[in-house]
Amino acid sequence: MLGPAGVTAGLYTKRANLNVLIIYKELSGLEKADVIENYYGFKNGISGEELYKTGIEQAKNLDIDIKKEEVTNIQIGENKNYKVITENGIYHTKTLIFATGNKRNTPKIKGIKEFEGKGISYCAVCDGFFYKNKDIAVLGNGNYAISETNELINIAKHITILTDGKEAPEIRADNVDIDTRKIREVRGNKKIEEIEFEDNSKMKTDGIFVALGVAGSSEFAKKLGIITNKDKIIVNENMETNVPGVYACGDCTGGLLQISKSVYEGTKAGLQAIKYLKKQNEKV
Amino acid sequence: MSVLKLEEGNFEEVVLKSEGKVLVDFYADWCGPCKMMSPIIDDIANVLEGTVKVGKVNVDNNQELAIKYDVMSIPTIMVFENGKPIKTFIGVTDKNEILDVLK
Numbered sequence: 001m002l003g004p005a006g007v008t009a010g011l012y013t014k015r016a017n018l019n020v021l022i023i024y025k026e027l028s029g030l031e032k033a034d035v036i037e038n039y040y041g042f043k044n045g046i047s048g049e050e051l052y053k054t055g056i057e058q059a060k061n062l063d064i065d066i067k068k069e070e071v072t073n074i075q076i077g078e079n080k081n082y083k084v085i086t087e088n089g090i091y092h093t094k095t096l097i098f099a100t101g102n103k104r105n106t107p108k109i110k111g112i113k114e115f116e117g118k119g120i121s122y123c124a125v126c127d128g129f130f131y132k133n134k135d136i137a138v139l140g141n142g143n144y145a146i147s148e149t150n151e152l153i154n155i156a157k158h159i160t161i162l163t164d165g166k167e168a169p170e171i172r173a174d175n176v177d178i179d180t181r182k183i184r185e186v187r188g189n190k191k192i193e194e195i196e197f198e199d200n201s202k203m204k205t206d207g208i209f210v211a212l213g214v215a216g217s218s219e220f221a222k223k224l225g226i227i228t229n230k231d232k233i234i235v236n237e238n239m240e241t242n243v244p245g246v247y248a249c250g251d252c253t254g255g256l257l258q259i260s261k262s263v264y265e266g267t268k269a270g271l272q273a274i275k276y277l278k279k280q281n282e283k284v
Numbered sequence: 285m286s287v288l289k290l291e292e293g294n295f296e297e298v299v300l301k302s303e304g305k306v307l308v309d310f311y312a313d314w315c316g317p318c319k320m321m322s323p324i325i326d327d328i329a330n331v332l333e334g335t336v337k338v339g340k341v342n343v344d345n346n347q348e349l350a351i352k353y354d355v356m357s358i359p360t361i362m363v364f365e366n367g368k369p370i371k372t373f374i375g376v377t378d379k380n381e382i383l384d385v386l387k
Contacts, residue, residue, distance in 0.1 A: 076316050117357050117374040126317055126375075127357045129343075130350070190354065207356070225320025225359075225376045234378060242376070243320055 002066065003028030004259050005250025006099030007055045008266030009273070010064045013097075016274045021091060022059070023084065025070045025214050028052060029101055029251065030259065039259050051259070072147035074220050075125075080245055080280075082224075087143050094280060095245045095273045098217045099266060102251035104231050105212035107139060109164070110185035111192075112210065119192025119207045123222040124151035127209075133157045134206035137195065139183075140213070141166045148211040149176060160203070162195070179203070217252040229254075239269035245276055287329045288339035292346050298339060300367040305386055306337040310353075310360040312344050321359040321376045328382060336386050 002024040014020045033048025059066060069086040077083045077092065084091040112120055121127040124138075128151055136156045138149045141163040149171060152159055158175045161168075165182040182198040186208060195203045211219075218231040226241045227234045232254030239247045249265035251257050288298060290308060299306045309325045311318035322340075329338035343350040343358060353362060353369065361373040363385050371385045 076319075117360070117372070118354065119356060121357055123317075123357075126315060129312065129314075129358075130356045191356070222317065222375060225317030227320075227376050227378050229378065242324070 002056060003030050003052070003099060003101060003250060003262060004055060005262035005266040005269075006097065007059050008263050009097045009099060009247075009249055009270035010059055010266075011062065012267055012270030013273055014059075014062050014064045016270075018274065018277060020064050021093075022064060022066045023069055023071055023086060023091070024066070025068065026101070026103070029257070036259065070143050070214055071220075072143050072215060073125075073151075074223060076224060076243075082245070085147070095247070095276060097266075097269045097273060098220070098233060098241075098246070098248040098252055099250045099262075099269075100217040100220075100248075100252045102232075102254075102257065103216060104218055105210075105214075105216070107164075107210055107212055109139075109183050111187055112208075115186065115188060115192045118190065119188060119205075120186070121207060121209050122211075122219060124148040124209050124211075125223055127207075128152050128155045131156050131207050135204065136160075136207040136209065137162050137203075137205050138209045138211055139164065140211035141169045142211075142213055144213065144215040144219070145169060145211040146171055148209050149173075152209065160205070162208070217248065235265075237268075238272045239265055240272060245273075245280075247273055287326055288337060290339035290341045290346075290349075292348055295341070295346075295349055298337065299364050302337060302364070303366060304336065305370075306339065306364045307332075307382065307386060308362045308364060309338075309340045310343050310350060310355045310358055310362070311340055312342060312358055314344075315358050317376050318359045321361070324376070324379050324382075325361070327379060328386070331383065332386060 010020050010022050030048045031052040035045045037045035069088050071086050073085040075083040082093050082096050135158045137160045138145050139162045161178045163180045168178045168180050184196045184198050186195050221228045224243050226243050233248035233252050235248050235253050239249050247269040249269040250262040357374050362369050363371040
């Protein structure tokens with residue numbers, strides 16, 4: 001997300017002569033804020049939109065590369081490198097700073113929460129193995145849902161993409177169908193067994209992979225093995241996660257949803273990433 | 285105490301017939317998040333050395349065990365007490381959260 005935490009981390013790392021890329025898809029919470037009257041240095045307050053735009057201009061003036069692309073997957077590569085996969089391409093990096101905000105795509109469908117870990121999964125690469133030759137569903141309709149479906153295509157026997165009333169995405173594969181009906185609830189006994197639609201019809205399933213909207217920090221945390229608590233990324237005082245070279249800052253770490261906190265954490269994450277890369281280079 | 289390698293062959297003896305608590309980590313070599321969980325499990329084994337048994341189950345080689353305990357996501361970390369599962373953590377979990385259950 002292109003907000004104060006991510007941009008600040010970008011400013012510090014760029015000023016340390018590192019190659020920086022900020023990738024964002026959705027707008028920062030800041031842009032929607034009306035008037036900000038409690039942030040240092042603005043005697044008459046400032047609108048969220050103006051502060052947001054000024055921050056981006058500042059980043060652009062430093063030649064920080066900013067790309068509006070949707071990240072659909074992040075993988076751990078060899079030699080402690082990370083592979084960030086977007087709708088347009090693949091970026092390789094040695095460090096990652098999550099500044100992804102506090103938005104979370106939680107489905108409001110009855111039964112989903114209850115069957116988490118019992119057939120409801122949020123990570124295809126982690127759990128696909130358990131659905132070998134099974135009939136499964138992917139809940140979602142965007143690029144992220146397609147990406148998760150592609151992870152599962154060669155494992156599952158059949159996949160139904162459930163859009164829950166939303167528009168059907170474009171995907172062509174022999175073992176993939178799209179169902180656009182609204183879902184009423186999901187049910188089972190020990191494990192998930194069936195989906196009931198608003199039109200009273202039912203569909204049997206062995207598992208549902210949730211991939212709604214644009215993937216955020218909680219989705220990527222699961223794929224990378226980052227410790228979270230109630231979908232907030234757990235960091236230490238240096239903004240380090242438990243995964244080497246991966247940092248988090250701003251609203252995605254929980255706590256105060258304030259610009260001052262985001263700026264501080266972005267600073268800390270940026271400085272820590274600089275230190276980490278310096279150490280890595282010394283080792284080579 | 286080192287982390288025990290648990291398999292279908294020794295699971296009953298080591299986990300189910302044990303008195304007290306046993307920590308079991310279900311993992312696979314290809315699973316990225318499991319690699320992040322592994323040092324946390326090793327750390328717990330060190331902290332609780334001599335008091336709680338800690339073991340790992342490779343789900344690729346022990347599919348029956350994964351099915352028996354309804355493991356459908358890895359890493360899954362289970363705490364057994366007197367042979368019965370009393371707590372399950374799904375996904376990479378904070379060390380202190382697990383230690384709280386083992387104390």
